[in-house]
Amino acid sequence: MMTANQxxxxxAVSVVTLGVILELIRRRxxxxxxxxxWVITTLGMLVLSIWYGLVExxxxxxxxxxxxxxxxxxxxxxxxxxxxxxxxxxxxxxxQVRRLTQELAxxxxxxxxxxxxxxxxxxxDPGREREAS
Amino acid sequence: MILSENPRILVxxxxxxxxxxxxxxxxxxxxxxxxxxxxxDDGSADDTAVEARRGGAIVATHPVNLGYGAALQTxxxxxxxxxxxxVLQLDADGQHDPASIPPLxxxxxxxxxxxxxxxxDGSSYRPPLLxxxxxxxxxxVASALSGQRITDPTSGFQAISRExxxxxxxxxxxxxxxxADVLAMVARSGLRLTEVPVRMLPSPxxxxxxxxxxxxLYYVFRMSLALFLVPLRSEKR
Numbered sequence: 001m002m003t004a005n006q007x008x009x010x011x012a013v014s015v016v017t018l019g020v021i022l023e024l025i026r027r028r029x030x031x032x033x034x035x036x037x038w039v040i041t042t043l044g045m046l047v048l049s050i051w052y053g054l055v056e057x058x059x060x061x062x063x064x065x066x067x068x069x070x071x072x073x074x075x076x077x078x079x080x081x082x083x084x085x086x087x088x089x090x091x092x093x094x095x096q097v098r099r100l101t102q103e104l105a106x107x108x109x110x111x112x113x114x115x116x117x118x119x120x121x122x123x124x125d126p127g128r129e130r131e132a133s
Numbered sequence: 134m135i136l137s138e139n140p141r142i143l144v145x146x147x148x149x150x151x152x153x154x155x156x157x158x159x160x161x162x163x164x165x166x167x168x169x170x171x172x173x174d175d176g177s178a179d180d181t182a183v184e185a186r187r188g189g190a191i192v193a194t195h196p197v198n199l200g201y202g203a204a205l206q207t208x209x210x211x212x213x214x215x216x217x218x219x220v221l222q223l224d225a226d227g228q229h230d231p232a233s234i235p236p237l238x239x240x241x242x243x244x245x246x247x248x249x250x251x252x253x254d255g256s257s258y259r260p261p262l263l264x265x266x267x268x269x270x271x272x273x274v275a276s277a278l279s280g281q282r283i284t285d286p287t288s289g290f291q292a293i294s295r296e297x298x299x300x301x302x303x304x305x306x307x308x309x310x311x312x313a314d315v316l317a318m319v320a321r322s323g324l325r326l327t328e329v330p331v332r333m334l335p336s337p338x339x340x341x342x343x344x345x346x347x348x349x350l351y352y353v354f355r356m357s358l359a360l361f362l363v364p365l366r367s368e369k370r
Contacts, residue, residue, distance in 0.1 A: 105174075106207060109194075
């Protein structure tokens with residue numbers, strides 16, 4: 001069984017974490033679309049810290065010996081999911097940066113090309129220009 | 134692809150810190166092909182862009198370094214947008230002999246992607262043993278996947294038709310090492326792939342894309358994964 005101290009401490013940690021996440025979202029430091037897994041994780045923490053019976057039930061279900069193990073397993077799984085999620089976000093960002101960089105390079109090349117063509121047209125006499133094109 | 138009477142060719146040269154010889158290479162290439170030369174400066178720290186312009190090339194500059202494959206793709210996208218009929222790509226370090234360009238372009242008459250092979254008809258190109266082993270291994274896998282013989286999967290000396298440019302402009306095109314896996318995808322997508330022997334000039338001292346200790350390891354992992362995924366993906370043209 002849990003001592004009262006443990007109970008209060010676990011709840012306090014969960015509430016503070018949830019509060020920090022929500023505050024980050026409110027200040028737009030954390031975008032809503034990336035906050036999904038974090039909110040789920042902290043809500044899960046809160047539920048588990050309030051409802052100790054659920055932890056005991058999960059422990060029996062998974063075959064773990066102590067409830068601590070259950071908590072660690074769930075913590076690890078959530079962290080794993082979050083980092084995989086980050087990798088997918090990173091891949092998308094990489095693709096977008098590549099597209100943008102290429103687009104910029106193409107546009108600047110086109111601009112330079114147009115400029116040199118215009119310069120040639122003004123400096124070279126018209127007869128030679130017609131021959132060249 | 135059937136080339137029209139006067140095909141518009143764009144020569145694409147990806148370049149990263151090649152200021153030393155880029156001008157000479159651009160001039161040599163312009164002596165061989167009637168067409169525009171586009172140098173894609175992949176975030177160089179030196180005067181690559183300036184030198185390339187002096188040689189008479191159009192320059193597309195990446196503000197940041199993206200990688201060899203991404204630089205090539207910038208060239209493909211530029212070619213598509215400006216309505217070129219075909220792209221001829223070669224490396225900016227001067228290893229690829231410009232004299233081999235006409236046969237590459239000629240082979241486009243009956244293929245969509247023409248790869249300049251450094252191994253066909255007993256060439257002088259002898260890479261170190263380990264690299265040769267890797268090229269042979271990945272070449273064999275790519276050959277098996279594509280159903281035709283690929284002798285030089287890592288060659289950056291290629292001629293590409295407009296149809297293949299569309300295929301290459303897709304985001305499936307890898308940013309870092311576009312070689313064996315891309316050729317396998319090309320052949321499986323129904324584009325016609327062929328190899329033509331090319332000559333290599335002595336390479337300038339120093340840098341190689343596959344140098345160092347970790348890079349080759351990463352390359353082996355990267356290429357194995359990519360080749361493994363080729364049959365699992367269905368690529369639409």
